[in-house]
Every structure is written in C-alpha cells, then in structure tokens.
Amino acid sequence: MTSNTPRAARHEPAPADPGLYPDLVAAGSLAAALEVAAAEQGLNLGTVLSDDSDPLRTAGVASTAPGREACWIFIGSESRWFNINGLCRGVQLLSGSTSDLGELARAAAGWRKGAMLREIEEAAPFIEVSELAEAHERGPAEAVIAQWRLLLEDLRQEARRLGLARQTLALAETASAEPKLRQLYPFTSHWSLHFTTCTGFPYSWNVPFVDPLSDGRYRVCGPSRGTVIGEADTAEHAIALVVGALKADCGPAVAGTANDLRDRQIGRSLEK
Incomplete structure (x- = not known):
C-alpha cells in the first residue's frame, strides 16, 4: 500500500536519566550491571549481549534452550524500570517489567537455562505468564x-x-x-x-x-x-x-x- 501522506520524522528515544540508574553508570553498561547482579546470586548468564551505540539502554541474554531466541532488556527513560521479553519460534513467551536488577537477572538466567515459564515466574514474580504463552510452551x-x-x-x-x-x-x-x-x-x-x-x-x-x-x-x-x-x-x-x-x-x-x-x-x- 502506498500513501502520499508525509511520513513523520523519526525521533530517537529520549536518553535515560543517569540518576535513575547509578548502578548501570557505575558498571559502564546495562550488560555489565546485569552480569554483576547475576554473579552476586551465583547465576550464569553467559556472555551478555550489548548495543555498543547505546550500552546503557539495552542488553540481551542468549538461551541454551532449542527455539528460544535471546531475551532482550530495555530500560525506561522517565522512571526506573527494566522491561524484558523473549521469543520462542515466533511467539513472545517471556515478558514483564521490574525496577529490581537482581530480580531481572533471575528471570534472564531462567530463560537462558530453559526453565519453564512458571519456574521463571516463581524466581522472578514480575514475569507475566499468560494462558496462551503456557499453551505454546x-x-x-x-x-x-x-x-x-x-x-x-x-x-x-x-x-x-x-x-x-x-x-x-x-x-x-x-x-x-x-x-x-x-x-x-x-x-x-x-x-x-x-x-x-x-x-x-x-x-x-x-x-x-x-x-x-x-x-x-x-x-x-x-x-x-x-x-x-x-x-x-x-x-x-x-x-x-x-x-x-x-x-x-x-x-x-x-x-x-x-x-x-x-x-x-x-x-x-x-x-x-
């Protein structure tokens, strides 16, 4: 479909307030801060993925489970929160938002090792497990x-x-x-x-x-x-x-x- 309507200019997301994320700033990136939070709990996230162009905003954790893509984490720009989502064979199974980096690390670790969704939710209660996601699982x-x-x-x-x-x-x-x-x-x-x-x-x-x-x-x-x-x-x-x-x-x-x-x-x- 084509349109003669002018396209709106693309706006990059507003940079996050560093004051909301002193732990990320201190670590140098979201990926590094996530690795620290995982290590403090004895969790293994493997090599955490990072966007070199904006290392404070996003990070990813690869999964060892067949069909699961890397889960990705994004931060809020106006208030402190971490949003996580994970796809498996074209279906979003993992989703949720939290302000707690430690809890986020537990969710990412569960996704990485192939834990069931309810097991991930038990370790990180902010995870939202829908009826349809469980059915896909x-x-x-x-x-x-x-x-x-x-x-x-x-x-x-x-x-x-x-x-x-x-x-x-x-x-x-x-x-x-x-x-x-x-x-x-x-x-x-x-x-x-x-x-x-x-x-x-x-x-x-x-x-x-x-x-x-x-x-x-x-x-x-x-x-x-x-x-x-x-x-x-x-x-x-x-x-x-x-x-x-x-x-x-x-x-x-x-x-x-x-x-x-x-x-x-x-x-x-x-x-x-």
Whole structure:
C-alpha cells in the first residue's frame, strides 16, 4: 500500500536519566550491571549481549534452550524500570517489567537455562505468564486449542457493540466446528478471519481467509489477498468455500513461523 501522506520524522528515544540508574553508570553498561547482579546470586548468564551505540539502554541474554531466541532488556527513560521479553519460534513467551536488577537477572538466567515459564515466574514474580504463552510452551496442538477459545471469547465481547464483530464471530463459531479448520491456528485482522499452518509470527498465508462485508455478506479470498474465491450470504457458506479450497495436506498447525515452513520446504526439496 502506498500513501502520499508525509511520513513523520523519526525521533530517537529520549536518553535515560543517569540518576535513575547509578548502578548501570557505575558498571559502564546495562550488560555489565546485569552480569554483576547475576554473579552476586551465583547465576550464569553467559556472555551478555550489548548495543555498543547505546550500552546503557539495552542488553540481551542468549538461551541454551532449542527455539528460544535471546531475551532482550530495555530500560525506561522517565522512571526506573527494566522491561524484558523473549521469543520462542515466533511467539513472545517471556515478558514483564521490574525496577529490581537482581530480580531481572533471575528471570534472564531462567530463560537462558530453559526453565519453564512458571519456574521463571516463581524466581522472578514480575514475569507475566499468560494462558496462551503456557499453551505454546506445551506445544502447537495446545496452542491451537487455547487460541481458538480465546479468540471466540474476545469476539463474543466485541460482538455486543460492533456489527462486523458479530459477523466475524459467526464465521469463527462455524469454523471452530469444522475439523479441518479447528486444527489450524486462527487469528483476525481488521475483522477478517484467517487460518495459519504455523503458530508463530510471521504467520503463513497458505490458507484462504474470509472478509465480512458491510452488507452482511462475506468474501472468501486467498491464499493471496488479490485472489477472490467467491462471495457468500452466510457464514456457513463462506466457511464451506474455505474448506473446499484447502490443500489435501493442510494442517495440523506446527510450531514456528512462515519462514520456518519455507526453510523446511526448501530442505525437503534439496533432499529429493
């Protein structure tokens, strides 16, 4: 999509007040201060990653667990806080904010050694463990089940006030009763209902999706947005069009991202 609207000038984040972080200033960087906080507790963070261009603002801790990316820590500029987040196969599992550097070190150490989310939360109570994150931790099948339930709950809330939400809810309820779609990971975008064969972001675009129309009807497209499969008067007809256009080997959804799916497909092609 293109636009003639001038882009806003990019503003770099305001520098943090050194008075909020005397421990970081004394250590020379967030990474160094984090290493000190970990060492004081007998924790091993490995080599803590740092941004040389702004060493007080960010730091990262690599994980030894398969699929887990390095968790990254960012500091607040107006008040003292440390925000941590960690991705695993395209899903943010680790998140939380604290002003306590020691507690932060315990969370990072747990992520590094592959501790379960609840174990990390027990060691560092500021960590926020969502139901969906725990489901992803248990595997893609559990993540799909949780995502369907949470999606339907959210749509039922929104349907009380928005017509398009009511249409999308009708789609989701119909799709959730269809076994071929129930095994895929559902999500919505601008009230369109999508299905992906992977549970991490970026999601795959290899399954048709449905747009609710302002006149109460539906348009089924895909897999690419420019391909229209057909229009339907009812949610049931729209979902039937999606099911009819599915590939024979579609699903169940697997852990990872669309990029992972592409890499696996390339790998299989090279093996032939």
